[in-house]
Amino acid sequence: MTSDGGIKIPSRLPLLLSHEGVLLPGSTVRFSVDSPRNMQLVSQRLLRGTSLKSTIIGVIPNTRDPEHDTDDLPTLHKIGTAGIAVQVVGSNWPKPHYSLLITGLCRFRVSSLLKERPFVLAEVEQLDKLDQYTTPATEGAAAEDEELGELSKKFYQAAVQLLGMLDMSVPVVAKFRRLLDSLPRETLPDVVASMIRTSNKEKLQVLDAVSLEERFKKALPMLTKQIEGLKLLQKTRKMNPDNEKRVTNKRYCPPFVGISFISSVFRLKKMPQSMPEYALTRNYLDLMVELPWSKSTKDCLDIRAARTLLDNDHYAMDKLKRRVLEYLAVRQLKTSLKGPILCFVGPPGVGKTSVGRSIARTLGREFHRIALGGVCDQSDIRGHRRTYVGSMPGRIINGLKTVGVNNPVFLLDEVDKLGKSLQGDPAAALLEVLDPEQNHSFTDHYLNVAFDLSQVLFIATANTTATIPPALLDRMEVLQVPGYTQEERVEIAHRHLIPNQLEQHGLTPQQLHIPQETTQDIISRYTREAGVRSLERKIGAICRAVAVKVAEGHRKKEKHSTRKLKQHISEDKSTICRNDCNYPAAPPEMPIVIDHIALKDILGPPLFEMEVSERLTLPGVALGLAWTPLGGEIMFVEASRMEGDGQLTLTGQLGDVMKESAHLAISWLRTNAKTYQLTNMVGSPDPLEGTDIHLHFPAGAVTKDGPSAGVTIVTCLASLFSGQLVRSDVAMTGEITLRGLVLPVGGIKDKVLAAHRAGVKRVILPKRNEKDLEELPANVHVDLDFVLAGNLDEVLNAAFDGGFPGTASTLTHPQLTSKL
Numbered sequence: 064m065t066s067d068g069g070i071k072i073p074s075r076l077p078l079l080l081s082h083e084g085v086l087l088p089g090s091t092v093r094f095s096v097d098s099p100r101n102m103q104l105v106s107q108r109l110l111r112g113t114s115l116k117s118t119i120i121g122v123i124p125n126t127r128d129p130e131h132d133t134d135d136l137p138t139l140h141k142i143g144t145a146g147i148a149v150q151v152v153g154s155n156w157p158k159p160h161y162s163l164l165i166t167g168l169c170r171f172r173v174s175s176l177l178k179e180r181p182f183v184l185a186e187v188e189q190l191d192k193l194d195q196y197t198t199p200a201t202e203g204a205a206a207e208d209e210e211l212g213e214l215s216k217k218f219y220q221a222a223v224q225l226l227g228m229l230d231m232s233v234p235v236v237a238k239f240r241r242l243l244d245s246l247p248r249e250t251l252p253d254v255v256a257s258m259i260r261t262s263n264k265e266k267l268q269v270l271d272a273v274s275l276e277e278r279f280k281k282a283l284p285m286l287t288k289q290i291e292g293l294k295l296l297q298k299t300r301k302m303n304p305d306n307e308k309r310v311t312n313k314r315y316c317p318p319f320v321g322i323s324f325i326s327s328v329f330r331l332k333k334m335p336q337s338m339p340e341y342a343l344t345r346n347y348l349d350l351m352v353e354l355p356w357s358k359s360t361k362d363c364l365d366i367r368a369a370r371t372l373l374d375n376d377h378y379a380m381d382k383l384k385r386r387v388l389e390y391l392a393v394r395q396l397k398t399s400l401k402g403p404i405l406c407f408v409g410p411p412g413v414g415k416t417s418v419g420r421s422i423a424r425t426l427g428r429e430f431h432r433i434a435l436g437g438v439c440d441q442s443d444i445r446g447h448r449r450t451y452v453g454s455m456p457g458r459i460i461n462g463l464k465t466v467g468v469n470n471p472v473f474l475l476d477e478v479d480k481l482g483k484s485l486q487g488d489p490a491a492a493l494l495e496v497l498d499p500e501q502n503h504s505f506t507d508h509y510l511n512v513a514f515d516l517s518q519v520l521f522i523a524t525a526n527t528t529a530t531i532p533p534a535l536l537d538r539m540e541v542l543q544v545p546g547y548t549q550e551e552r553v554e555i556a557h558r559h560l561i562p563n564q565l566e567q568h569g570l571t572p573q574q575l576h577i578p579q580e581t582t583q584d585i586i587s588r589y590t591r592e593a594g595v596r597s598l599e600r601k602i603g604a605i606c607r608a609v610a611v612k613v614a615e616g617h618r619k620k621e622k623h624s625t626r627k628l629k630q631h632i633s634e635d636k637s638t639i640c641r642n643d644c645n646y647p648a649a650p651p652e653m654p655i656v657i658d659h660i661a662l663k664d665i666l667g668p669p670l671f672e673m674e675v676s677e678r679l680t681l682p683g684v685a686l687g688l689a690w691t692p693l694g695g696e697i698m699f700v701e702a703s704r705m706e707g708d709g710q711l712t713l714t715g716q717l718g719d720v721m722k723e724s725a726h727l728a729i730s731w732l733r734t735n736a737k738t739y740q741l742t743n744m745v746g747s748p749d750p751l752e753g754t755d756i757h758l759h760f761p762a763g764a765v766t767k768d769g770p771s772a773g774v775t776i777v778t779c780l781a782s783l784f785s786g787q788l789v790r791s792d793v794a795m796t797g798e799i800t801l802r803g804l805v806l807p808v809g810g811i812k813d814k815v816l817a818a819h820r821a822g823v824k825r826v827i828l829p830k831r832n833e834k835d836l837e838e839l840p841a842n843v844h845v846d847l848d849f850v851l852a853g854n855l856d857e858v859l860n861a862a863f864d865g866g867f868p869g870t871a872s873t874l875t876h877p878q879l880t881s882k883l
């Protein structure tokens with residue numbers, strides 16, 4: 064130590080010849096030591112010495128120590144840095160070497176070399192003053208010289224500016240910030256040059272700048288260059304605000320998601336881009352950023368507005384709309400979302416999906432439809448694990464990504480058509496999704512972190528409950544959506560379908576008019592369905608045909624703008640719609656009215672005719688009513704007999720239950736043949752003696768099953784054996800027992816509507832189904848005669864004109880007919 068308090072380095076210093084980095088005073092650098100002279104310096108001086116002095120060595124940059132001891136020493140750089148070896152680490156593998164951690168103290172100049180072996184020892188001259196770093200961060204020595212003072216101030220300000228642009232959470236930046244104010248300003252060029260991104264050449268320039276002023280001048284441009292580079296980077300980020308937004312969005316995800324996200328980011332950073340896993344991790348991170356962890360829409364539910372909206376969107380469906388409103392009202396009163404999951408069950412095209420969409424609109428929520436028909440892999444719901452190539456998240460997570468909010472209305476369409484396969488059971492995966500107790504932590508295999516689904520409103524639709532797994536069905540409240548009557552269909556067409564189709568085809572009511580009678584015609588002769596989808600398609604076809612005429616009319620109008628047009632509407636449609644090639648010279652008069660002739664021109668010959676009466680012109684034919692997932696259907700049963708040995712042949716793809724019904728019917732008729740005066744072909748009281756019977760259920764390609772055809776089979780056989788015709792306007796349904804009782808069956812509303820559609824006048828139903836008649840629309844009650852039968856006697860009596868011979872009802876009491 065000198066008298067002025069400064070520290071002096073020894074005048075003789077062992078030299079470490081370095082070619083790797085440049086040690087600047089105030090910085091710490093690790094050097095690898097493996098050449099002969101440097102190795103000797105470490106082993107003989109650093110490891111043997113015990114005093115502090117023995118740890119001080121000089122580091123000469125830009126010099127490679129020769130490989131062999133015998134080689135001459137190259138010319139040494141004249142200026143070096145004296146430093147303290149703060150750590151020595153040695154290893155023998157792959158070859159003996161040391162690693163030295165050295166902290167730089169001050170510059171020195173090599174005056175002369177004292178010895179070259181075993182290590183270089185030199186006489187040195189200390190260049191920098193080595194104070195005890197007690198000088199505060201004041202103007203200090205720099206104040207002596209005005210220019211130097213100016214330079215140091217500038218340098219300090221630039222250093223502060225740089226720190227302001229860096230991320231303080233990085234430890235080295237935080238340390239730099241702490242040091243900046245406590246260090247004497249004259250040390251700043253060395254410290255800053257070693258910290259910022261500079262090349263060895265630049266560092267060497269700073270080292271060689273012995274005068275302080277020159278040192279500031281050399282280091283300042285390096286600092287400025289660094290600041291400019293950072294500014295450019297920030298500008299580029301601003302130009303791509305997406306990145307910023309995404310990060311902001313992610314900030315609100317749950318902590319465990321953040322951890323998973325950050326660890327994936329680190330993994331991605333370490334991966335080469337060519338690795339297949341790189342793209343996978345990238346996609347995963349994209350999904351994490353895009354998912355609406357905390358973004359939701361605000362519910363804006365007003366029950367009165369909801370009622371109006373539902374009524375405006377949908378005609379009829381009163382029961383369903385009432386239940387939906389109740390559901391919405393409860394949600395409004397009780398903010399908790401744990402309610403039942405509604406499942407709309409009904410034939411296709413009755414508006415199930417459309418009601419779901421209206422619910423989303425009334426709540427002001429996003430709507431997303433997930434089609435589940437044919438899904439047979441549970442990964443479709445839960446996603447694939449990320450270990451698989453081409454793995455993807457499931458439909459639930461994908462849907463959330465699409466809508467971008469965490470509280471949408473999800474319509475799970477066709478839950479009854481979920482399949483099962485070796486890849487698992489998707490219905491089981493749905494159980495977790497739909498269970499309010501579990502779905503707050505739904506874990507998709509791909510995402511691998513829990514997502515809260517409790518805010519999502521799930522609605523399911525199905526054509527039948529029969530194929531919905533019981534556990535899934537148990538979690539839902541089933542709302543039946545039956546088919547429409549003829550009148551309801553006409554109303555729906557005029558209130559919704561026609562205006563919608565006109566709009567979709569760019570037409571106005573001033574251009575196209577479809578009268579009610581035409582709509583009725585379309586419904587009864589061109590469609591046979593429970594819903595209105597086919598009706599909508601036919602209206603679409605009419606609109607297309609008219610659009611052509613209107614467009615052509617416009618063109619002609621332009622050509623004949625001076626010509627006056629006087630054409631009668633009826634004339635108009637017959638020329639316009641009947642004759643495609645011979646257009647009138649003038650455009651058609653508006654609106655174009657579609658009558659039954661125009662209808663035939665556009666839609667072709669009628670697809671369905673009222674065939675009931677035609678097909679009931681022979682004994683041995685009866686009309687039954689069947690229920691299918693597509694709605695109610697009328698079903699003919701035909702029977703014929705021939706000589707034989709009492710065989711019964713059944714055709715028409717019948718299920719076991721239906722076959723049993725046929726056997727039951729025959730047994731009952733054989734037992735009661737005498738009562739009803741039924742005989743076989745040879746006159747024997749046993750109808751089957753010497754006779755074979757063939758029962759056929761037309762539409763042979765369609766599989767049929769169920770017990771409800773029992774009464775129809777009995778009626779058909781009774782007609783065959785008695786030779787009497789069944790009334791042509793009667794249809795029936797009901798299960799039979801061996802004792803001749805008629806048991807209740809399901810799907811009454813759909814079956815009766817099908818009978819009504821087919822123009823039937825009398826419907827025979829089981830007595831215990833009387834309660835189901837309440838659901839029928841008033842006009843159906845007016846149009847149809849309902850016969851409620853408790854036993855087969857009553858069925859036969861009602862099915863034949865004037866009753867069936869021998870039936871007790873004809874003898875004892877009049878048949879039970881209800882005109883409800």
Ligand SMILES: Nc1ncnc2c1ncn2[C@@H]1O[C@H](COP(=O)(O)OP(=O)(O)OP(=O)(O)O)[C@@H](O)[C@H]1O
Pocket residue numbers: 376377378379380409410411412413414415416417418476524525526555559560594595596599
């Ligand atoms: N009561 C109604 N009032 C107005 N339009 C209706 C009504 N019922 C059905 N529609 C219309 O019929 C079309 C078909 O309805 P939607 O797609 O909702 O049927 P769906 O019952 O979901 O059929 P699927 O089971 O095949 O999915 C839609 O354009 C819908 O607007």
